[in-house]
Each structure stands twice: as C-alpha cells, then as structure tokens.
Amino acid sequence: MFKQAERISQLPPYLFKEIDEKRRLMMGKGVDIIDLGIGDPDLPTSPHIIDAMAVAVKDPANHRYPSYSGMEEFRYEIAEWYLRRFSVKLDPDSEVIVLIGAKEGIAHISLAFIDPGDLALTPTPAYPVYHTGTLFAGGKPYFLPLHEKNGFQPDLAAIPPEVADKAKMIWINYPNNPTAAVAEKDFFESIVAFARRYGIMVCHDLTYSEIAFDGYKPMSLLEVEGAKETGIEFHSLSKTFNMTGWRIAFAVGNREAIQGLGAIKSNLDSGVFQAIQIAGIEALKSYREGISETAKIYERRRDIMVRGLHDAGFKVNPPKATFYLWVPVPHPYTSIDLAARLLDEAGVVVTPGHGFGSAGEGYIRIALTQDEKRLSEAVERVLKVGL
Numbered sequence: 001m002f003k004q005a006e007r008i009s010q011l012p013p014y015l016f017k018e019i020d021e022k023r024r025l026m027m028g029k030g031v032d033i034i035d036l037g038i039g040d041p042d043l044p045t046s047p048h049i050i051d052a053m054a055v056a057v058k059d060p061a062n063h064r065y066p067s068y069s070g071m072e073e074f075r076y077e078i079a080e081w082y083l084r085r086f087s088v089k090l091d092p093d094s095e096v097i098v099l100i101g102a103k104e105g106i107a108h109i110s111l112a113f114i115d116p117g118d119l120a121l122t123p124t125p126a127y128p129v130y131h132t133g134t135l136f137a138g139g140k141p142y143f144l145p146l147h148e149k150n151g152f153q154p155d156l157a158a159i160p161p162e163v164a165d166k167a168k169m170i171w172i173n174y175p176n177n178p179t180a181a182v183a184e185k186d187f188f189e190s191i192v193a194f195a196r197r198y199g200i201m202v203c204h205d206l207t208y209s210e211i212a213f214d215g216y217k218p219m220s221l222l223e224v225e226g227a228k229e230t231g232i233e234f235h236s237l238s239k240t241f242n243m244t245g246w247r248i249a250f251a252v253g254n255r256e257a258i259q260g261l262g263a264i265k266s267n268l269d270s271g272v273f274q275a276i277q278i279a280g281i282e283a284l285k286s287y288r289e290g291i292s293e294t295a296k297i298y299e300r301r302r303d304i305m306v307r308g309l310h311d312a313g314f315k316v317n318p319p320k321a322t323f324y325l326w327v328p329v330p331h332p333y334t335s336i337d338l339a340a341r342l343l344d345e346a347g348v349v350v351t352p353g354h355g356f357g358s359a360g361e362g363y364i365r366i367a368l369t370q371d372e373k374r375l376s377e378a379v380e381r382v383l384k385v386g387l
C-alpha cells in the first residue's frame with residue numbers, strides 16, 4: 001500500500017537471505033552454531049565503566065535532555081585522550097562532537113555536505129554505511145576498489161581528475177573492516193595532499209585503532225601536517241571498550257565538518273544519555289596505552305585461527321589490527337558458496353566478502369568474537385569439511 005521512497009529502493013540487495021534462513025532453521029533444530037559472522041565483541045564492558053554508569057544513572061541531573069554536541073567534561077576528556085594517544089591537540093569546544101555510535105555520525109555527515117548528484121569517493125569492500133549515507137543524502141558513490149596488491153588501499157592515481165574535481169568527500173578506514181589492512185603515515189599524507197588539491201573532505205573511520213597486535217600502534221589521520229584543514233575522524237568506544245550496546249562514539253577534527261555534523265544532529269536526534277557519557281569519561285580516563293588486555297585476547301585468538309586456517313589449506317596472513325581475518329576463498333567457490341558450505345557442514349557462520357561490496361568477492365570475513373575454545377572448535381570443524 002505504501003510505496004517506499006527512492007532512497008530505500010536504491011539500497012544494494014541483501015544477498016544472504018538463504019544463508020540466514022538456513023542458519024535459523026539449524027538453530028531451531030538445536031544445531032550448535034559457532035557464529036564468526038558479526039563484528040560485535042563477546043567480551044563484557046569493564047566493571048569500573050559499568051560502576052561509573054550505575055552511579056550516574058541515579059543522579060536526576062542526568063535525566064534531562066543532554067546537549068547535542070556532548071557534555072563539556074566528556075569532550076574535554078576526548079581531547080585529553082587524543083593528546084595522550086596521538087599527540088594531536090584538539091579544541092574540545094569546536095573540534096569534538098559526541099555521537100550515538102560512530103554509525104550515527106558516519107551516516108549523518110553526508111546530509112551536511114552532500115547535495116543531490118554530488119560524488120563521494122567510497123572504498124569497496126567497506127563498512128556499508130559510507131555508501132548508504134551517501135545514497136540517503138542523494139549523492140553518488142564513486143567506488144575505489146581495495147585490492148590486495150595495493151595493500152587494500154585505494155589507488156589515488158587511478159581516480160580521473162574530473163571525478164576528483166566533482167568529489168566532495170573521500171572515505172577511508174584504517175585499521176580496515178573488512179580487510180584488516182592498516183595504513184602508515186605516507187598513505188595518510190598522500191590522502192591529505194590529494195584532498196587539499198581538490199578541496200575534498202577526508203572522512204577517516206578510526207574505530208579499530210586500539211585493537212592492534214605485536215606492538216603495532218595505528219595512527220590518527222590528524223597526526224599528518226595539515227590534516228585538520230581537510231579531515232574529520234570518527235572514533236567509537238564500541239570496540240575499544242567493548243561497549244557496542246551502549247551507543248557512544250565521537251568525531252574530531254576540522255571545525256567546519258564538526259559544525260555541519262552538529263547542525264544535522266541537532267535537527268534529527270538528541271545527545272547521548274549523560275550517564276553513558278560519564279561512563280565514557282571513566283573509560284577514556286582509565287585507558288592505558290599498550291596494555292590493552294582486550295587486544296591481547298584478540299591477538300591470541302588471531303594466532304589460533306590463522307594457524308588453524310593454514311592447516312585447513314587457506315592462505316591467510318596474520319593481520320596487525322582489527323578482530324577480523326580476511327580470508328581468500330579457494331577455487332572454485334564463490335564467497336557465498338563457501339559460507340553456505342561452512343554453515344551446512346561445520347555449523348560455522350562467516351560473512352561472505354560480497355556483502356561488503358562486489359569487490360569483496362573472493363574472500364570471506366571471519367570475526368574473532370568467540371573465545372579460544374570455540375575458535376579451536378571452529379577450526380577443527382572446518383578441517384573436517386576438507387575444502
């Protein structure tokens with residue numbers, strides 16, 4: 001009866017209906033499914049963060065509408081954290097905004113800067129919201145394929161100058177979901193130079209900066225000279241502090257970008273519940289660089305899974321960061337066929353790479369969001385399938 005708006009019909013088709021249905025049926029029959037599909041940490045939020053929330057929730061001062069841009073104390077703490085972690089100075093009043101999850105900010109910023117028909121340079125495969133946010137604003141994604149031969153980084157030289165001239169934004173995300181690739185200073189420098197040459201806003205999604213291994217330390221785009229003139233960076237407490245359900249994140253950087261995002265937010269939604277922001281203050285205050293127990297847990301899981309996958313005949317390199325493995329699909333499978341077979345015969349759920357855009361075909365993504373015992377069990381089951 002109700003015709004949906006064009007923006008809904010433009011969404012890419014959902015490809016995993018059959019796999020989802022199969023999984024539902026198997027679970028209904030009591031099959032023990034090991035879900036390595038979703039990027040949602042199985043680890044709990046730390047007790048001291050929960051305690052801070054528990055106290056704050058009882059204070060009536062926190063029961064009222066929160067400010068759109070975030071509590072001053074939280075924005076201040078975010079600026080302190082950036083200084084300690086990345087040696088980047090931020091003005092908490094004009095260069096920081098609090099978000100109801102990074103997804104919220106990523107989706108909303110296009111509404112502030114993309115007019116109908118404008119181009120946004122969007123990586124593929126990628127977290128889907130860069131693409132859908134662009135579509136919902138009436139913009140057009142211009143896809144930048146991420147290939148293994150380029151370290152899963154976009155080839156800026158391959159972007160035609162007339163496209164770069166028309167582009168309003170470029171999306172990047174390192175450490176990367178789904179490929180688990182990382183990027184170094186020279187890459188960020190080339191992005192900043194490119195963006196400044198063409199007057200493009202760089203939107204960097206840094207949600208996985210604290211899930212890194214073997215002593216590796218991901219950097220902020222804003223560490224690059226001149227980046228603040230052109231860049232905004234999205235960060236989230238979801239993965240860093242195992243707080244996906246709390247919905248708390250922030251964006252920092254270029255003040256016009258922050259202001260534009262704020263204008264959309266203040267008209268479309270409200271601020272984050274103050275008790276949650278107070279928990280966020282506790283999380284950032286107590287953060288100690290280099291001793292992230294969470295990252296160590298994922299590192300051990302990564303080693304178990306990479307070793308097991310090698311034994312099963314997969315060619316996968318151990319990633320330096322994120323809790324994902326981006327695993328090449330052996331011949332003759334498509335990513336969907338392989339995911340279906342692993343579900344059918346091993347009861348293991350993985351995400352077909354195609355779900356992150358057609359350039360993700362040829363890979364599956366495995367999330368390390370189960371404990372070591374379950375991952376070892378998953379490996380044993382995959383070995384038995386014999387691909």
Ligand SMILES: Cc1ncc(COP(=O)(O)O)c(C=O)c1O
Nearest residue numbers: 101102103127177207236238249
């Ligand atoms: C690359 C990337 N960006 C953003 C998000 C969203 O994070 P949040 O929970 O803060 O909305 C995710 C979540 O999976 C992600 O993988």
